[in-house]
Amino acid sequence: MTAPAPSVVPVPAPRPKALFEYLQRLGDDRLILGHRLSEWCGHGPILEEDIALANVALDLLGQATIFLRMAGEVEGQGRDEDALAYFREAVEFRNCQLVELPKGDFAFTIARQFLFDVYDVVLLDALTKSTNAELAAIAAKSLKEARYHVRHSGEWMLKLGDGTEESHRRVQTALDTLWRFTGELFAADQIDAELAASGVAPDLAALKPQWESLVRDVLDRATLTTPNDVPRLPNAKGGRSGAHTEHLGHLLAEMQIVARSHPGATW
Amino acid sequence: MASTVTNQQAAASPGSAATVTSAVVGAQAESLGGDNQWPLWEVFTQSEQGAPHEHAGSLHAVDAEQALQNARDVYARRGGVISLWVIPSGAITASAPGESGPFFDPGADKAYRHPQFYKVPRGVRGV
Numbered sequence: 392m393t394a395p396a397p398s399v400v401p402v403p404a405p406r407p408k409a410l411f412e413y414l415q416r417l418g419d420d421r422l423i424l425g426h427r428l429s430e431w432c433g434h435g436p437i438l439e440e441d442i443a444l445a446n447v448a449l450d451l452l453g454q455a456t457i458f459l460r461m462a463g464e465v466e467g468q469g470r471d472e473d474a475l476a477y478f479r480e481a482v483e484f485r486n487c488q489l490v491e492l493p494k495g496d497f498a499f500t501i502a503r504q505f506l507f508d509v510y511d512v513v514l515l516d517a518l519t520k521s522t523n524a525e526l527a528a529i530a531a532k533s534l535k536e537a538r539y540h541v542r543h544s545g546e547w548m549l550k551l552g553d554g555t556e557e558s559h560r561r562v563q564t565a566l567d568t569l570w571r572f573t574g575e576l577f578a579a580d581q582i583d584a585e586l587a588a589s590g591v592a593p594d595l596a597a598l599k600p601q602w603e604s605l606v607r608d609v610l611d612r613a614t615l616t617t618p619n620d621v622p623r624l625p626n627a628k629g630g631r632s633g634a635h636t637e638h639l640g641h642l643l644a645e646m647q648i649v650a651r652s653h654p655g656a657t658w
Numbered sequence: 659m660a661s662t663v664t665n666q667q668a669a670a671s672p673g674s675a676a677t678v679t680s681a682v683v684g685a686q687a688e689s690l691g692g693d694n695q696w697p698l699w700e701v702f703t704q705s706e707q708g709a710p711h712e713h714a715g716s717l718h719a720v721d722a723e724q725a726l727q728n729a730r731d732v733y734a735r736r737g738g739v740i741s742l743w744v745i746p747s748g749a750i751t752a753s754a755p756g757e758s759g760p761f762f763d764p765g766a767d768k769a770y771r772h773p774q775f776y777k778v779p780r781g782v783r784g785v
Contacts, residue, residue, distance in 0.1 A: 550720070
């Protein structure tokens with residue numbers, strides 16, 4: 392990762408609009424993945440794992456709350472985290488497509504979680520060095536949670552991959568399906584470039600080798616085959632610019648229905 | 659990333675970790691009368707430095723690492739815990755209910771076994 396170069400000229404802060412975009416990306420990844428995980432609540436394979444997945448979901452929801460609250464403040468239009476979570480349309484969401492895919496079977500959920508958790512640890516670790524002090528503080532707090540998440544999903548990858556013939560087959564199939572969605576995690580656009588230039592966010596492309604080596608290490612030990620990268624078109628649209636799979640709309644319909652049916656309701 | 663248990667199992671056996679795991683699970687299931695639950699573990703939590711680890715409850719897990727993670731999620735998620743122990747329930751030797759008479763009754767009627775039985779003379783310090 393490239394640390395902001397020490398210079399005598401103060402680095403210009405990014406435009407609020409760019410920072411707003413970036414904070415939505417951070418918040419939406421966690422909001423949507425947290426929601427997907429919450430779908431396991433009451434359906435986990437065993438009671439203990441049910442609780443474990445709900446715990447991770449709550450961690451992610453908590454992080455989403457903080458990132459989206461900050462996003463609302465940066466935007467300055469009076470929107471709080473609830474307004475952003477419940478009253479934006481699918482095209483306004485900035486999460487990557489990886490997190491919005493349906494939860495699938497347990498192997499799919501774990502494989503997706505593992506790929507994201509490693510990304511999360513690498514990204515948050517880099518964000519603790521952000522020139523934006525508030526962002527750095529949020530990252531430091533979230534990093535502790537992310538380190539546990541990856542311990543949990545990583546251990547499951549080993550058990551499923553190096554488990555029975557069926558568990559191996561299922562988790563390998565999940566990996567093969569998910570892999571092409573990982574390219575988006577490291578595809579930097581103008582917003583990322585602007586944030587990286589001011590030292591607010593890390594250079595995404597530089598995080599990839601770190602992510603890949605951590606992922607490969609576990610997949611190798613789990614006797615799983617790391618799929619080949621799918622080349623990304625230079626102008627490929629993705630979740631970061633509001634291009635989502637069909638699945639996000641269905642998820643939002645369920646997630647937003649109560650807030651939209653009873654605006655301003657409290658309990 | 660903690661995976662020591664799985665790796666140790668893999669190293670200790672010609673079979674895969676899963677073979678070992680399912681053998682353990684199978685043996686346990688048999689001892690539970692055909693119940694296909696994973697092995698049972700007892701969880702002990704410590705609330706502060708120097709305090710004893712106290713029994714918090716039990717849970718199911720296939721190995722020690724998973725038992726520790728499950729214990730963290732089930733018994734430590736609302737805070738107040740600084741250390742966790744997990745112990746296979748089968749490793750505990752318990753007194754038998756039928757022996758409770760010979761085991762525990764003799765202590766019940768001998769007040770002189772308790773320090774409160776003895777009066778401390780006035781002027782004695784450091785007691």
